[in-house]
Amino acid sequence: MPHPHRFGLGLRKPLYADFLEAATPVPVDFVEVISENFMVAGGRPRDILRRVRERHPVALHGVSMSIGSADGVDRDYLQRLRTLVDAVEPLFVSDHLCWTRFGDFQSHDLLPLPYTEEALRTVCDNVDAAQEALGRTMLIENPSSYIAFDGADMTEWAFLDALCARTGCELLLDVNNIFVSATNHGFDAHAYLTGIPAARVRQIHLAGHSRGETLLIDTHDRSVPDPVWALYAGALERVGPVATMIERDDAIPPLAELLAELDHARAIAALGVAA
Amino acid sequence: MMLAAFQADFGRWLQAECTDAATRLGGGAGLDVYLNNYRSQLVAALESGFPQLQRWLGEAAFLAAAARHIEASPPSAWTLDVYGEDFPATIAALYPEDPECAELARIEWALAAAFTTPDLAPLSAESLGAVAWETARFAFLPTLAILPVTTNAAALWQSLVDGSVPPAAQRLPAPGAVLLWRDGFNPSFRTIEQGEAEAILQLEAGMPFGALCAALADEHGEAASAAIVGGWLGAWFRDGIIVAVQ
Numbered sequence: 410m411p412h413p414h415r416f417g418l419g420l421r422k423p424l425y426a427d428f429l430e431a432a433t434p435v436p437v438d439f440v441e442v443i444s445e446n447f448m449v450a451g452g453r454p455r456d457i458l459r460r461v462r463e464r465h466p467v468a469l470h471g472v473s474m475s476i477g478s479a480d481g482v483d484r485d486y487l488q489r490l491r492t493l494v495d496a497v498e499p500l501f502v503s504d505h506l507c508w509t510r511f512g513d514f515q516s517h518d519l520l521p522l523p524y525t526e527e528a529l530r531t532v533c534d535n536v537d538a539a540q541e542a543l544g545r546t547m548l549i550e551n552p553s554s555y556i557a558f559d560g561a562d563m564t565e566w567a568f569l570d571a572l573c574a575r576t577g578c579e580l581l582l583d584v585n586n587i588f589v590s591a592t593n594h595g596f597d598a599h600a601y602l603t604g605i606p607a608a609r610v611r612q613i614h615l616a617g618h619s620r621g622e623t624l625l626i627d628t629h630d631r632s633v634p635d636p637v638w639a640l641y642a643g644a645l646e647r648v649g650p651v652a653t654m655i656e657r658d659d660a661i662p663p664l665a666e667l668l669a670e671l672d673h674a675r676a677i678a679a680l681g682v683a684a
Numbered sequence: 685m686m687l688a689a690f691q692a693d694f695g696r697w698l699q700a701e702c703t704d705a706a707t708r709l710g711g712g713a714g715l716d717v718y719l720n721n722y723r724s725q726l727v728a729a730l731e732s733g734f735p736q737l738q739r740w741l742g743e744a745a746f747l748a749a750a751a752r753h754i755e756a757s758p759p760s761a762w763t764l765d766v767y768g769e770d771f772p773a774t775i776a777a778l779y780p781e782d783p784e785c786a787e788l789a790r791i792e793w794a795l796a797a798a799f800t801t802p803d804l805a806p807l808s809a810e811s812l813g814a815v816a817w818e819t820a821r822f823a824f825l826p827t828l829a830i831l832p833v834t835t836n837a838a839a840l841w842q843s844l845v846d847g848s849v850p851p852a853a854q855r856l857p858a859p860g861a862v863l864l865w866r867d868g869f870n871p872s873f874r875t876i877e878q879g880e881a882e883a884i885l886q887l888e889a890g891m892p893f894g895a896l897c898a899a900l901a902d903e904h905g906e907a908a909s910a911a912i913v914g915g916w917l918g919a920w921f922r923d924g925i926i927v928a929v930q
Contacts, residue, residue: 445763449800453869473762479688486762511691515759516698517729517767518721520691528687555714560685593714623713 412611414678415439415652416671417468425457427664434464435664437671439500441468441654447497448489458497468501468612468652469493470581473515476535476549477508477522487542494543501612501652503548503581504539506532506569523558524568529575532568536576548611549573550581553589553618553627565590566604573609580605582648583614583656584641585633589625598640602647610648615641615674616656630659633670638677645681653678698722699758726754726767733768734792736844737775741785749778765800768793784853787837794829794864795871801827806924815929818894822887823928824920829864830881838862838875865925874923880916 415438420428428435440461447458461467471490474482494502507519522528540547549572551565563571572578582605591598615638617631633641633655645651653674655667685693685708693709696702698719706715730750731738738746753774759767772793776786804825836854843850861881864873883896900909920926 448763449765451803452800452866454800455803456869475762477687479686479691483762508691510762511688511695513760514695514699515762516695516722517725517759517764518698518718520694520718523685523687523690525687531687555717556710556712557714559710621713621717624717626717 412650412652414650414675416675416678417441417465417652417654418667418671419470419654419656419658420461421658421661423661424664424667428464429457429460436668437465439466439468439652439654441470441501441656444469444471444490444493444502444504445473448493462497466500467497468503468654469497469499470550471502471504472519473509473517474504474539475508475510476504476539477506477520477528477532478510478535479508479531480512482535482538482542483510484542487539491543494545501548501581502543502545503550503612505550505552506565506572507552519552521552521554521556522568524561524563524565525558526562529563529568529571532572533575536572536578540576540578546577546579548579548581550583550614551586551590553583553586553593553625555593555624555626557594564596564601564604566601570604570606573606578609580610581612581614582610582644583616584644585614585616585618585637585656586627588637588640589618589627593624599643602640602644605647607647607649610644610651612652612654613641613644613648614654614656615670616658628659629656632662632666633673638673641674642677642681645678650678694718699755723751723754725764726750726759729764729767730771733796734771734789736841737785737789737792739844740788740840740850749775752778765796768796782853783855784835784837784840787831787833787835788841790831791833791837791841791862791864791873794831794862795873798827798829798864798866798871801825801866804927807921807926807928808924809918809921812929817897818892820893820929821890822893822926823930824884824888825865825925825927827865828884828888828925830876830884831862831864832859832881833862833875834859838873863923863925865923867924872923874919879912883913883916884920 417437417439420440420442447454505519508522509516509520569580587598587601615633616629617633618625619628655670657667693705696705697715709715727750753771757770772786772789775789779785834855840850859878861876862873863876886896897913900913904912
């Protein structure tokens with residue numbers, strides 16, 4: 410059965426008042442929050458999340474599960490996330506195709522994986538463990554990356570395709586990340602869209618990036634640029650109706666500006682439906 | 685390269701800028717992007733956790749302290765919220781002649797830690813039934829913190845928050861303490877004398893209220909000790925830091 414189009418925003422601290430104090434709910438179909446910000450014992454963060462959840466469906470998006478760790482996933486982390494999942498009953502639970510921990514070291518940055526058969530087995534084992542601990546299917550997001558590996562056995566899209574087939578997980582497709590990585594590594598973004606298992610895509614992220622000296626950097630600190638909108642239209646042709654979200658983590662503008670971007674996403678999706 | 689070796693090398697690059705590891709990873713400008721992201725995230729976490737300390741030290745000194753801390757104490761928890769836990773110790777090592785700096789850092793850290801402590805309703809004085817005070821034992825908020833202080837760091841913190849000109853740093857006439865807890869959703873603190881801090885610690889350890897009163901009477905006399913303990917008890921209920929009297 411096809412999934413419906415939904416349009417949402419990443420809920421960050423500067424937007425809390427807009428979402429909690431407006432007389433009528435903000436016109437979005439869902440909001441996404443960073444899971445780790447709410448995996449706490451109590452206090453204001455949990456109260457805010459409870460009140461937001463009364464108004465909107467919530468997606469939980471994680472940054473610290475580290476499903477690419479060679480030494481497995483952290484069981485304590487998974488238990489805490491499960492507690493949050495049970496409290497929120499989220500629309501989606503997602504994290505990234507990356508690693509952030511090795512041994513006792515935590516990078517707090519989304520680090521790249523070499524796309525090898527060995528790494529695929531590790532990620533599959535970790536996703537299996539996470540989905541079992543959480544009691545639900547996870548969405549895995551494609552990362553932006555700044556280095557490539559000579560010894561890779563497959564492309565990122567082939568890696569994601571195999572991961573979905575082996576674990577049953579689904580995808581959070583970050584269109585900006587595809588654009589950034591395609592530019593940095595010189596691959597064809599449309600080949601990426603063709604290669605992913607389209608039926609597994611449940612959510613799309615849209616964001617902006619900045620230009621470094623030699624590489625594009627996934628900064629989430631500006632509006633969605635035209636090439637990413639164009640790629641989004643291409644993604645919708647492949648994926649069909651899906652949940653789309655504007656992801657802004659820095660230099661967060663007034664809510665009206667984000668809602669205008671979301672309206673642009675709606676317009677692009679409507680063109681696809683009309684076609 | 686096997687995944688574990690790859691991740692170990694990446695960790696060496698980020699923590700120590702190990703060039704041998706970078707060579708094995710293939711080198712290139714991309715590794716610098718990850719290094720910059722790693723360091724920026726940690727600096728941002730410390731800036732977010734210690735805004736008044738940053739004002740007190742100045743941006744350049746704070747950044748130097750953060751760089752020293754990041755080099756010596758790589759993060760080991762999945763949440764950045766706890767990354768600042770050992771930062772006061774780094775500040776103490778950097779500023780041994782200026783103890784107000786580390787005390788300011790400890791106060792900021794304890795206030796930040798109180799922000800997400802478990803929700804627990806305090807006991808109000810009005811809801812107390814008949815209490816056998818002689819044998820009564822008190823339960824305080826489990827996350828109540830008592831920080832020993834030797835300087836006016838609490839006053840410095842408050843003036844920095846208020847945006848007023850902070851007083852000069854100075855030693856207290858006698859060592860004292862800062863009591864910190866969460867009042868509703870807001871972290872809160874109060875400067876207390878050593879005697880009150882010791883009384884709370886003794887009651888937390890299980891001392892019956894009557895035994896505390898007897899000990900104070902031996903020290904101060906019956907009338908004076910009754911006034912002292914009455915004042916403390918009233919303040920504890922007003923603060924909302926008592927959760928049970930049994």
